[in-house]
Amino acid sequence: GDSVTQTEGQVALSEEDFLTIHCNYSASGYPTLFWYVQYPGEGPQLLFRASRDKEKGSSRGFEATYDKGTTSFHLRKASVQESDSAVYYCALSDRGSNNRIFFGDGTQLVVKP
Amino acid sequence: EAAVTQSPRNKVAVTGGKVTLSCNQTNNHNNMYWYRQDTGHGLRLIHYSYGAGSTEKGDIPDGYKASRPSQENFSLILELATPSQTSVYFCASGDEGQDYAEQFFGPGTRLTVL
Numbered sequence: 001g002d003s004v005t006q007t008e009g010q011v012a013l014s015e016e017d018f019l020t021i022h023c024n025y026s027a028s029g030y031p032t033l034f035w036y037v038q039y040p041g042e043g044p045q046l047l048f049r050a051s052r053d054k055e056k057g058s059s060r061g062f063e064a065t066y067d068k069g070t071t072s073f074h075l076r077k078a079s080v081q082e083s084d085s086a087v088y089y090c091a092l093s094d095r096g097s098n099n100r101i102f103f104g105d106g107t108q109l110v111v112k113p
Numbered sequence: 114e115a116a117v118t119q120s121p122r123n124k125v126a127v128t129g130g131k132v133t134l135s136c137n138q139t140n141n142h143n144n145m146y147w148y149r150q151d152t153g154h155g156l157r158l159i160h161y162s163y164g165a166g167s168t169e170k171g172d173i174p175d176g177y178k179a180s181r182p183s184q185e186n187f188s189l190i191l192e193l194a195t196p197s198q199t200s201v202y203f204c205a206s207g208d209e210g211q212d213y214a215e216q217f218f219g220p221g222t223r224l225t226v227l
Contacts, residue, residue, distance in 0.1 A: 009153070041220070043117075043205075043218030043219050043220050043221055044218050045217075046215065046217075099144050099207065099209045099214045100158070101207075101215075103155055105154065105155035106155040106156070
């Protein structure tokens, strides 16, 4: 079945550090990939998505490139800020998945000033 | 104005009691979802619905029922609450576009079962 794996459970950085959160997926079809962000006390919200191989999604300085060859969609940001502290979820939606979205376990990002 | 709202935002219940969590959406989406969020488990799907009158089991439905009386409303019901159901519950609404489904989440309900 469809699934998403996030390698890091928690990432701790200082402001202006480079961020990478790894995401790998498994899907029977050609899925759309998402990154969601959840700030404290709120529900998850869409950060961006990508639907085609080599397509780059981006928002608020974050970006990820759809790589069908390595089944990956790693999240990167060149210089993190304290306000980026949140939980980040990688997710996928597949045409054969009955309108479901499959989420990874999430990565808690803590950015220290 | 928030498109997906949940009530209550916080709830304390006793073991064996009945709990109803409510969700309302103004997105006019066909699909609605209930998840629970626990540390180390991310978001786990409990029940979902394709429209008024329909409910489907998700990945962890045991101990939960769902009700979709209208396009706008979707409830999660714990008939006999247990401490293991202490969690944060999120409702979402969504539709399927040409290539993908997308979901929009409410603010969550924090449930504590004593």
